[in-house]
Amino acid sequence: MKVMKWSVIALAVSAGTSQMALASQQSESKGFVEDASLDLLLRNTYYNRDYKDGADDVRSWGQGFITTFESGFTQGTIGVGVDAYGLLGVRLDGGRGYNYTSMFEQTVPASDATPANPATHPDRDVGQTGAAIKFQVSNTVIKYGNQMPMMPVLAYDDSRLLPESFTGTLITSNEIEGLELNAGRFTADSGMPSSSRDTYNAPIDGTLKSIDVIGGTYGFNDNLSASLYYADNEDVAKKKYANVNYVMPFGGDQSLAFDFNIYDNKYDKETFGETEDTTIWSLAAKYSTGAHAFILAHQRVTGDGDYRYNIGDGGSSIWVANSYYSDFNSKDERSWQASYELDFGGYGVPGLFWKTAYVYGDNVDTGTGEGKEREFFNQVQYVVQSGPAKDLSLKLRNSIYRSNSDMRDYYSPDLNEIRAFIEYPLSIL
Numbered sequence: 001m002k003v004m005k006w007s008v009i010a011l012a013v014s015a016g017t018s019q020m021a022l023a024s025q026q027s028e029s030k031g032f033v034e035d036a037s038l039d040l041l042l043r044n045t046y047y048n049r050d051y052k053d054g055a056d057d058v059r060s061w062g063q064g065f066i067t068t069f070e071s072g073f074t075q076g077t078i079g080v081g082v083d084a085y086g087l088l089g090v091r092l093d094g095g096r097g098y099n100y101t102s103m104f105e106q107t108v109p110a111s112d113a114t115p116a117n118p119a120t121h122p123d124r125d126v127g128q129t130g131a132a133i134k135f136q137v138s139n140t141v142i143k144y145g146n147q148m149p150m151m152p153v154l155a156y157d158d159s160r161l162l163p164e165s166f167t168g169t170l171i172t173s174n175e176i177e178g179l180e181l182n183a184g185r186f187t188a189d190s191g192m193p194s195s196s197r198d199t200y201n202a203p204i205d206g207t208l209k210s211i212d213v214i215g216g217t218y219g220f221n222d223n224l225s226a227s228l229y230y231a232d233n234e235d236v237a238k239k240k241y242a243n244v245n246y247v248m249p250f251g252g253d254q255s256l257a258f259d260f261n262i263y264d265n266k267y268d269k270e271t272f273g274e275t276e277d278t279t280i281w282s283l284a285a286k287y288s289t290g291a292h293a294f295i296l297a298h299q300r301v302t303g304d305g306d307y308r309y310n311i312g313d314g315g316s317s318i319w320v321a322n323s324y325y326s327d328f329n330s331k332d333e334r335s336w337q338a339s340y341e342l343d344f345g346g347y348g349v350p351g352l353f354w355k356t357a358y359v360y361g362d363n364v365d366t367g368t369g370e371g372k373e374r375e376f377f378n379q380v381q382y383v384v385q386s387g388p389a390k391d392l393s394l395k396l397r398n399s400i401y402r403s404n405s406d407m408r409d410y411y412s413p414d415l416n417e418i419r420a421f422i423e424y425p426l427s428i429l
Helices: 008-014 405-410
Strands: 035-051 058-070 076-095 124-136 140-148 165-172 179-190 211-221 224-233 235-247 255-265 276-289 292-303 335-344 352-365 372-381 391-403 415-427
Touching: 076 140, 165 352, 352 405, 372 405
Parallel strands: none
Antiparallel strands: 035 058, 035 415, 058 076, 076 124, 124 140, 140 165, 165 179, 179 211, 211 224, 224 235, 235 255, 255 276, 276 292, 292 335, 335 352, 352 372, 372 391, 391 415
């Protein structure tokens, strides 16, 4: 599609007539220590997947400690700073036979392992530290080291116990008001259950050899924004992404928002055995009125295969509407969503929020027939607003997933899933 051939340079040129950013972030820096922060996030996570076709259920429960330090920048034309983090996850439950491997790695004790019985056991704990040095000139920051990028073509996953991280260089520039540009190169990643940096094995198992990214987002005004990104994941895929988001305000507290997302992937022929070009797009419309929001969305996959992600580009690099337990991203799939959101703040309970969604997908080319799937999703979250437990967050989500026989063999067995999170942020510095 022509929209995918737009370059980030063209986006920057279109923004060139906008007002340059008046204030320099670096000129306002107070110092390395003066602008520093040290935070600790206590996260308790419970997962339970109950498979309905006789497959082994999985469950895992852990306590996470996520410490982050962000320094300010030294004063002067070029500011220098350091960011660092320390991660620790402790397994509370989910031993052999039940462990969810996205929370704790499986190891093989030498005393137990045999060819007939691998005797894998989940680790008792997982931990990691990382740091990055950063430089700031005017409104541009260059950061090198361990970091957690969040872009549509390279996005770290923070949906389990501990966050994923990457090692590399990222440049973020905000020199033009309303325009953010990103460019970077990353050469290693560390998964959520891992205590070590990734060593390159094969690009299709989620590990990273190297990835180059470039792109940006421009806000034309308060109601309209657009994004363009490109990524070259070495020996895996070349990926393009575009987004347009438009909000149409009505009188009072009503609005209608449209969100369009599209990815175009060209997969490496040598890695995947054949040339594959796959496109996935989604269009969502959200009507908000007071405490209520109603959402309708449609999503499609076209081309030679599934839309693949988490193959070195992070577990959150799928910014489309119909992404819940299932991402509805299989070959030739068409999916529809109807969802509802309620903010209980409008009824005297600030901090309480509920979302429910139903997504149906069909037309999947499984190679054996037409695959069909459906998911019923519910999530409720409450954040304490005041008192000693202020900012304590409680979140519970449930997915009920069902599919026909062709889809079960192709993607996933039927299941009921529960995820529970308790998070408490502490500001130390």
